[in-house]
Amino acid sequence: MTTVSEKLLIRAEESGASGPSQDPSPPLLSLRDVRIGDRTDGRDIVHGVSFDLTPGKVVGIVGESGSGKTLTCRAALGILPARFEVTGGSIGIDGTDITALTPPQWTALRGATISAVFQDPASYLNPSLRIGKQIAEVLRVKKGLGRREARERVLGLLHAVYLRDPELVHDQYPFELSGGMLQRVLIAAAIAADPRILIADEATTALDVTVQAEILDLLADLRERAGLALVVVSHDLAVVARSCDEVLVMRQGEVVEQGPTHAVLDSPRHDYTRLLISEHEQYGLEKFLTPKEEA
Numbered sequence: 001m002t003t004v005s006e007k008l009l010i011r012a013e014e015s016g017a018s019g020p021s022q023d024p025s026p027p028l029l030s031l032r033d034v035r036i037g038d039r040t041d042g043r044d045i046v047h048g049v050s051f052d053l054t055p056g057k058v059v060g061i062v063g064e065s066g067s068g069k070t071l072t073c074r075a076a077l078g079i080l081p082a083r084f085e086v087t088g089g090s091i092g093i094d095g096t097d098i099t100a101l102t103p104p105q106w107t108a109l110r111g112a113t114i115s116a117v118f119q120d121p122a123s124y125l126n127p128s129l130r131i132g133k134q135i136a137e138v139l140r141v142k143k144g145l146g147r148r149e150a151r152e153r154v155l156g157l158l159h160a161v162y163l164r165d166p167e168l169v170h171d172q173y174p175f176e177l178s179g180g181m182l183q184r185v186l187i188a189a190a191i192a193a194d195p196r197i198l199i200a201d202e203a204t205t206a207l208d209v210t211v212q213a214e215i216l217d218l219l220a221d222l223r224e225r226a227g228l229a230l231v232v233v234s235h236d237l238a239v240v241a242r243s244c245d246e247v248l249v250m251r252q253g254e255v256v257e258q259g260p261t262h263a264v265l266d267s268p269r270h271d272y273t274r275l276l277i278s279e280h281e282q283y284g285l286e287k288f289l290t291p292k293e294e295a
Contacts, residue, residue, distance in 0.1 A: 029092070037087035060239075062248070111138060161187050256273065
């Protein structure tokens, strides 16, 4: 009988997650021994996270809630909550340490070089503005496009994320769209200014199984078509296994295991990684398999 570990490995390999990229390109995003502390009590919450993200590569970060996944990504985006700060290590984008950037420098960087898609897209969209206008605003601010050019670009973006009727969606309000459609809209907004790095933080958590698979496939397609470098964050090992070259397993603010996805899944060294895999053995992996794979 095929174990869940083996199923995860097969799924990862079939999705192209066969290990770190051999691309000799310098990293777009590089974290070195990053530590994040709580200003209120001086404690470090995240301890020594390191990884490199090169063009077209996908790095997954998996772990339970409170493990430090989101704080790590927010540090890379320069949007840590006020009570937290980077207390050690370095975060580099294109070889430049960005931990000391000024707010205007961060504003110029976010969206244009590094962007993100978060859980619960409705929280990031203005309910009183039409979809097209919200995405167009990104293009006008980041790209300096005029109204007509921005509209054409928005329609192209909505088509690029496989929304069936871009013209209709363009004129709709967020409450008129399903959760999966809203997530696609958020991805369209995130890639509007042609960033080279995209962080997907629990981007599929609130979606049903079918839509989860569609969003993951969309991210993989964007990686192939646009050469995006992706960070996929999830509490679910199977989601990471589906799309990532390398995986970091985090627990209580520490990376307890790290390496090529297939190697970590095939031969986990840490008890926590083994626990995550055993949970999939308990609950099954069927929801992560396409009908073709189930057949």
